[in-house]
Amino acid sequence: MKKILCPGLLLIFCLSFSCSKGKSETQIKTDPADTAATIAKGADVSWVTEMEAKGIKFYDKNGTQKDLFVLLKSLGFNSIRLRAWVNPTAGYCNTADLVAKALRAQKQGFKIMIDFHYSDDWADPGKQTKPAAWASLDFATLSATLHDYTKSVMNTLKSNGITPNWVQVGNETNDGMLWEDGRASKNMANFAALIKSGYAAVKEVSPTTKVIVHISNGYDNGLFRWMFDGLKANGAQWDIIGMSLYPSKTNWQTLDAQCLTNMNDIVTRYATPVMVVEVGMEANASAESKAFLTDMISKVKSVNTNNGLGVFYWEPESYNSWQGYGLGAFDTTGKPTIALDAFAN
Known part of the structure; x- marks a missing residue:
């Protein structure tokens, strides 16, 4: 998330999705090994x-x-979070820059979180712009490209001796990502398919890495129920x-x-x-x-x-x-x- 934005507009945007759906049966199970006695105390220093x-x-x-x-x-601090951009103009937060920072974090003994924006620049609740190289892809190819890019970055980290503890597939995806194809309010099934592609790619390289789906405004229960009920319903x-x-x-x-x-x-x-x-x-x-x-x-x-x-x-x-x-x-x-x-x- 790029923090040069208007909080009022962000609040209005997020509250527009504050609709609840009926409670459904639990499908995702908690991994007891992930409930550490010492919580992650982290910083994003991208x-x-x-x-x-x-x-x-x-x-x-x-x-x-x-x-x-x-x-x-x-x-x-015991954890570091780093964002990943596909092809940023200035190079910062591309894969090479990501690895350089992750190596520095690992040297100090930090746990590591990778935050895939799936964009060439900032992705947040107000914008989820496709990477320029992905802009004209049909949805099936877009989903496959997301998978292959995620897997490539994960393999590059692995070849450098880095196993992330956590990976975010998307950043503040209040209305999905890779708009318009993956805009959740228009096509939740498409957004869910993109999440599944990213999840599979992470696990193929590192089965122990935990995959995070991230949205903003942690106080807004209606937003979270709308999003995760929708994702769950779409597998x-x-x-x-x-x-x-x-x-x-x-x-x-x-x-x-x-x-x-x-x-x-x-x-x-x-x-x-x-x-x-x-x-x-x-x-x-x-x-x-x-x-x-x-x-x-x-x-x-x-x-x-x-x-x-x-x-x-x-x-x-x-x-x-x-x-x-x-x-x-x-x-x-x-x-x-x-x-x-x-x-x-």
């Missing part, structure tokens, strides 16, 4: 190589320059349901409570673990952000039957409004704010 190329540096709280991955490890497979949550410094307590209610409903309704794969708050509200993160981590740990698996901060290393993003968790001098103290415990 911007890091681009920031470093621009001369941006990172410092610990004492002002000592540090490699970002080393610094995050010292702050209590899609997933291992974990992922969500985003971006509250403000004034509404975080309300949204956290609603998010916990939603997570518990998901666990019961689909017998599926949940993970908060994106969070963030205004960089200049570090005290409120620390309170929000502390509470969110606590709530995830409290999810029924230990099926809350983790919390990931989206691009915390961003500072001085890098690329217009104001929800990082580093101060203007490149040091982590107190917000990230929430990940220490």
Whole structure:
């Protein structure tokens, strides 16, 4: 998700899908081995190589320059999330860049999540643009191409000694992906077919890797029921349901409570673990952000039957409004704010 957007428009878009369907029998089963005693405390740092190329540096709280991955490890993080773009113009987040960052994460002992956007650029609730090379494909070929691309990236990671713990097939797919063919509100069966293609590709290379389907607005139970009832009815497979949550410094307590209610409903309704794969708050509200993160981590740990698996901060290393993003968790001098103290415990 590219975080240069209007929260109001995003809310309106997501609420438009807040319709519930009847409760159906559970089909997806929880894997007991996936309910770890220690949850994933993660950060998406996909911007890091681009920031470093621009001369941006990172410092610990004492002002000592540090490699970002080393610094995050010292702050209590244990997992790293990295996005994958098909053919980005500047090269960042392509497969080679993805592998370079994953190797750095692995060197520090991090668990790794790969986030396939299935686009050449940002994919989020407001846009799910096909990669340029896929634009004219018929649907059967599009689905097969998604499968082959996913498998190719997974094999490239494997050949470099990297086995992701988790893989997202799509990013914030509130209305599906690869529009218009995979737009869920117009053709849920097509979206489900794309999810099945991505799921199969991941498992063919790495059967132990958990596959995540991710949508935003973790407080919106109606949205989640609409999406996952629809996917389930169309035979899609997933291992974990992922969500985003971006509250403000004034509404975080309300949204956290609603998010916990939603997570518990998901666990019961689909017998599926949940993970908060994106969070963030205004960089200049570090005290409120620390309170929000502390509470969110606590709530995830409290999810029924230990099926809350983790919390990931989206691009915390961003500072001085890098690329217009104001929800990082580093101060203007490149040091982590107190917000990230929430990940220490």
